[in-house]
Amino acid sequence: MDKNKKSFFKNEGVQAVIASLICVVLGLLIGFIVLLCINPAGAGKAIVDMMKNFFAYKTSSLQLKYFGSTLVKSAPLVLCSLSILFCYKVGLFNIGAAGQYTIGAGFALYAALAWNLPWWLCIIVAAFSGAVLGTISGILKAYCNVNEVISGIMLNWISLYCMNMLLESVKEETSPYTKNLAAVNRKAILPTLGLDKVFGNKYVTIAIPLAIIMAVIVWIVLEKTKFGYELKATGFNRHAAKYCGMAEKRNMIITLSIGGAIAGFGAAMFYLTGIEQWNCSQSSVPGMGFNGIAAAFLGGLNPIGSIFSSYFIQHITEGGANVDLRVYSRQIADLVSAIIIYLCGFVFFMKYVMKKMIAKREEAAKLATEKETAEEDKNEGGENK
């Protein structure tokens, strides 16, 4: 009985969940303290309102509708976080996901508005363009030794300005926004399979199940295939991988192009619902890709975990609109999620502490029963990455 309990905490997955929960709780707590500093009277209510999100609405049909909008915005976030975690498992930090998302959004909209393509072709165009951008980063990394974080950051801004220029040609005459997708090209709107009726929200489409399917695919590729194993081996030690006969340069490029394709795909999943039009004069890269970093790490770098973490982040972001706007601003949700990501930086440290604690306890238990195997556990517990 006692032994079972120990192995439960020893489980990597359990430790990851505990670490993520600590981040969330601490993040909310710090957010609460900030609110207290601004205005002590309504701080408690504001945090509750933010956590409630759509539950704040009275009728169940309205609740369902706003649950739907949260889901619509979670789908692209799941995909961005998948893009980042896929690359991270191969030892690459794909900060360029934001740019790959941007370029995916641009080409999805351009394909729909200028070329009148149907939705599935728009998705392919978007994923392909994201993949091209990822490949550029990959080639620069593999052959020119340019750090993927630096090239990613540069490409983020380059793609923002390129897309602003490209979409200029399909924007409304009187506003900086692109034309209304539903009015210009109905075929480009993602099919709903009746999901819109279920939620009473026309923006709920197949994007949501597709995002979940994608998460499962990424998990299978990484954990259950030889291809995924090779990629991860490259991530652990590229020189060792090369020595074992793996094409380590090719693996890096492929990884970043897959990451790019996933992020571009995510952009299509959002903009092809018609929920938002692109602002051709926007001066900052869409935050979705950066939030993806948050979701990936909060999800414990597990594809299935990132479904939940993405939903959580989107849930509090949407909930941020519910706070009393006369006292607080809706950006408190951004604040809380930024604090949570910051805390995610400490996850490795938390796991290290947890492992140490377990090792210590086991050692004590074993000493008590006078077993000689204590030495081995100590080695295991003190293992440093």
Next chain:
Amino acid sequence: MTLLLQYTLFFASVLTLVALGGCFSEHSGVINLGLEGIMVIGGMGGALTMRYIAEHFPDASAFTIIAMALLMAIVFGMIYSLLLAVASINFNADQTIVGTAMNMLATAAATVIIKAINTAKNSSNVSSVVEYIKPKEAFMIRIGKYFDLSWFAIITVILLVVAYITLYKTKFGLRLMACGEYPQAAASVGIDVYKMRYAGVLISGALGGIGGLSYITAGVSEWKFEDGVRGFGFLALAVMIFGQWKPMKIALAAILFGAFRALSNVREAIPFLASLKIPSQIYVMMPYIISLVVLAFTSKKSRAPKAEGIPYDKGQR
């Protein structure tokens, strides 16, 4: 033409200051991706100070305004950079995640704080804009009829020289750089690596804070903090790499990048460029493209500090 020169100087001094900040941090061994966030927070400190002085001491001298605004920008920047220092030096956190989080946190925090202050003053004001029309004039020196020289350009030149001397001619600077190259070797001769890395990050916080203040006062007299600093922190990182982590080269790179940025602002005023009808986005994009191309050709023999981004492990061999 004077306008072009004026804007080039504006942007070049911002980029030099922030890139020098990055340079100090990286030479000590910590990658500072949070420069963008540090700029926002430093700028916020300076902007709020300027507004406060304008409201409460309308006849403060120009010197007082400049000194106080700079001081607060430095203090805010340094305090904010502690987030990076503590996480990466004491807790061995992943510096890329922490830096990214700091950028997101800065914009969100600045927006929340300024909205709260604005709303407390006037309940119908829910914007994140800080105005500083009057105090901003303190930063300008008019030369001739049209040319405005900003005090920041002068401050930048001074700090550039100071940074160069500190890094290459003082014991402190050489020790700092040793910590970014081979921290274990530095430790073996009695240098406290943790202290040095703290110093590097805090200096980058101070310089980033001044840079943020100089950016939000460049050409405009109010700032909407929801926008952050529009990627200038990242551009400064590019300047730093382009300048191969060396102060003088950084200054040259900053002038080049600043000129392109300035062109996008003033191209309408120059007949030749206006007639070319190149969209402003092209000019804005140029610095990023140039640095990417240059990086592609020069990164094989990178001059980056060897130990940057790697948490210091005392026992490592």
